[in-house]
Amino acid sequence: MNDRRFAFDWLILPLLGVVACLILWSLSSATWAPKLPSPWKTWEMSRVYVVEPFAKRGELDQGILRFTWYSLILVAKGYFLSLLIATPLGFLLGMSKMLTRTFDPVIQFLKPVSPLAWLPLGLVLFGKSEPAAIFTIALCSMWPTVVNTAMGVRAIPQDYLNVAKVLQLSRWKLLWKVMIPATLPYMFTGFRLSLGIAWLVIVAAEMLTGVPGVGGFLWQEYNSLIYEHILLCILTIGLVGFILDRLMSVIEARFKTA
Amino acid sequence: MSHPLLELRGVGKSFAGVEVLRNVNLTINRGEFVAMVGFSGAGKTTLMSLIAGLLSPDTGEILLNGKPITGPGPDRGVVFQNYSLLPWLTVTENIALAVDQIFPTWTREQRANHVAKFIAMVNLTPAAKKRPAQLSGGMRQRVAVARALAMDPEILLLDEPLSALDALTRGTLQDEIERIWEQDQKTVFLITNDVDEAILLADRIVPLTDRPAATLGPSFPVTIERPRDRQRLNHDPRLKLLRREINDWLLTIGRRKPAVQQTERRLPALAVH
Numbered sequence: 001m002n003d004r005r006f007a008f009d010w011l012i013l014p015l016l017g018v019v020a021c022l023i024l025w026s027l028s029s030a031t032w033a034p035k036l037p038s039p040w041k042t043w044e045m046s047r048v049y050v051v052e053p054f055a056k057r058g059e060l061d062q063g064i065l066r067f068t069w070y071s072l073i074l075v076a077k078g079y080f081l082s083l084l085i086a087t088p089l090g091f092l093l094g095m096s097k098m099l100t101r102t103f104d105p106v107i108q109f110l111k112p113v114s115p116l117a118w119l120p121l122g123l124v125l126f127g128k129s130e131p132a133a134i135f136t137i138a139l140c141s142m143w144p145t146v147v148n149t150a151m152g153v154r155a156i157p158q159d160y161l162n163v164a165k166v167l168q169l170s171r172w173k174l175l176w177k178v179m180i181p182a183t184l185p186y187m188f189t190g191f192r193l194s195l196g197i198a199w200l201v202i203v204a205a206e207m208l209t210g211v212p213g214v215g216g217f218l219w220q221e222y223n224s225l226i227y228e229h230i231l232l233c234i235l236t237i238g239l240v241g242f243i244l245d246r247l248m249s250v251i252e253a254r255f256k257t258a
Numbered sequence: 259m260s261h262p263l264l265e266l267r268g269v270g271k272s273f274a275g276v277e278v279l280r281n282v283n284l285t286i287n288r289g290e291f292v293a294m295v296g297f298s299g300a301g302k303t304t305l306m307s308l309i310a311g312l313l314s315p316d317t318g319e320i321l322l323n324g325k326p327i328t329g330p331g332p333d334r335g336v337v338f339q340n341y342s343l344l345p346w347l348t349v350t351e352n353i354a355l356a357v358d359q360i361f362p363t364w365t366r367e368q369r370a371n372h373v374a375k376f377i378a379m380v381n382l383t384p385a386a387k388k389r390p391a392q393l394s395g396g397m398r399q400r401v402a403v404a405r406a407l408a409m410d411p412e413i414l415l416l417d418e419p420l421s422a423l424d425a426l427t428r429g430t431l432q433d434e435i436e437r438i439w440e441q442d443q444k445t446v447f448l449i450t451n452d453v454d455e456a457i458l459l460a461d462r463i464v465p466l467t468d469r470p471a472a473t474l475g476p477s478f479p480v481t482i483e484r485p486r487d488r489q490r491l492n493h494d495p496r497l498k499l500l501r502r503e504i505n506d507w508l509l510t511i512g513r514r515k516p517a518v519q520q521t522e523r524r525l526p527a528l529a530v531h
């Protein structure tokens with residue numbers, strides 16, 4: 001009974017949503033959007049990329065997961081750089097009201113700047129496309145981690161700090177034994193949101209720089225007028241983003257219960 | 259050694275212009291068990307934070323062994339009103355955090371034994387590896403007591419350690435606190451809103467007036483011999499008399515009101531279980 005309810009809620013209903021989308025897609029390509037390849041056509045054309053996901057036939061003709069892999073590596077570089085900067089920054093902001101007042105306007109100001117705007121600056125600064133992409137990912141994805149970490153530090157219960165004071169913990173111990181563990185759940189919320197943005201940025205970055213990856217592939221296939229592959233890339237990007245978010249949620253939940 | 263262990267002289271404290279405590283005077287001698295009773299929100303926790311060194315007084319001074327206190331320190335073991343265990347650490351780790359900090363020169367083994375000893379003292383050995391979230395309120399409170407005791411402080415400050423617990427658990431823990439006190443002969447300053455609990459445990463009871471500008475009243479010594487048995491105490495006329503005296507004081511002078519007729523009226527206190 002409960003199992004069936006579960007299957008209905010978590011399997012049948014989501015599947016219905018997917019089917020509805022496919023129908024809308026087919027109808028659209030059959031009626032008002034003749035240039036939009038139908039789902040079936042998309043599959044036909046993409047098959048070789050999906051069935052041999054790691055094949056490498058040429059620089060710009062590789063299996064879809066191979067492209068995804070390139071993208072993920074680049075994302076990982078930018079993302080870790082971003083966390084490396086954002087976490088300590090968030091801690092500092094959380095601990096000091098003065099720093100918060102000083103830098104909060106700047107952060108609010110930088111946050112909405114689009115990756116498309118940062119990328120050219122990265123190219124100017126670093127000359128090459130890969131460092132420019134890493135720079136853009138790091139800059140765009142760090143804000144949720146900064147903001148959430150700072151929020152977590154501010155939310156540390158006074159009781160925990162009182163315990164630390166009574167025990168006269170050193171600053172180092174206070175940080176590692178009390179402040180970081182107390183902030184972890186907030187930090188991980190930030191990490192998850194940051195990863196989402198990093199993945200969002202990579203596609204834009206690849207499209208502008210032509211680095212091989214899902215985004216680069218997408219742009220190249222647009223230029224070659226193979227629209228089916230645009231859809232393949234969109235689906236892949238969505239799926240990978242979804243999986244990354246789920247993975248981070250699992251990790252996040254582990255720290256919530258701690 | 260001529261100084262009393264703890265001495266408060268004319269201590270006052272205000273928050274944002276609101277005077278919470280005024281002219282609080284208190285002397286606690288070594289080995290004494292002193293209980294403070296008072297209304298909710300009167301300033302009991304504030305007074306305890308001052309003694310613990312987490313707050314500093316606006317007026318007056320607080321002396322420990324004759325020396326003014328300058329901040330928190332392990333010579334005062336605190337059990338906070340809401341346990342204040344670190345939720346990501348197990349029972350053992352919570353206590354070890356304190357022990358490692360206070361006895362850094364001991365070997366790893368000595369410290370581990372010390373931690374285990376105090377976990378056993380509060381009957382929590384089977385739960386040693388559990389985290390606070392897996393424990394009941396009473397168990398958490400015992401961890402907090404064990405942590406404070408393991409620091410081997412000169413004085414134990416207990417802020418309503420039992421008020422969040424149900425009557426039965428409360429009774430058990432009262433017995434446990436009494437047993438530990440008899441064993442260790444530690445100086446204890448207990449804050450409670452339960453007059454009967456104060457009578458059961460303390461040598462002397464000091465009432466705190468209601469807010470604002472709360473101050474301490476005269477000491478009510480508890481002369482009932484130890485060990486005090488809860489069942490027997492319940493029918494002891496001395497308990498009833500003392501309870502009435504303290505309640506009357508709290509409800510009249512404590513509330514700055516004329517004497518009440520009905521002497522049977524009681525404070526938030528519960529009956530002795």
Ligand SMILES: Nc1ncnc2c1ncn2[C@@H]1O[C@H](COP(=O)(O)OP(=O)(O)OP(=O)(O)O)[C@@H](O)[C@H]1O
Nearest residue numbers: 273274278297298299300301302303304305339451
């Ligand atoms: N840090 C603070 N800032 C401002 N006001 C405070 C602060 N701490 C306590 N107060 C105020 O001081 C008064 C006394 O608070 P306190 O916590 O000492 O009461 P209490 O007697 O311990 O109450 P309870 O029995 O509910 O624990 C309250 O009115 C409270 O609002």
Ligand SMILES: [Mg+2]
Nearest residue numbers: 302303304339
């Ligand atoms: Mg209180």
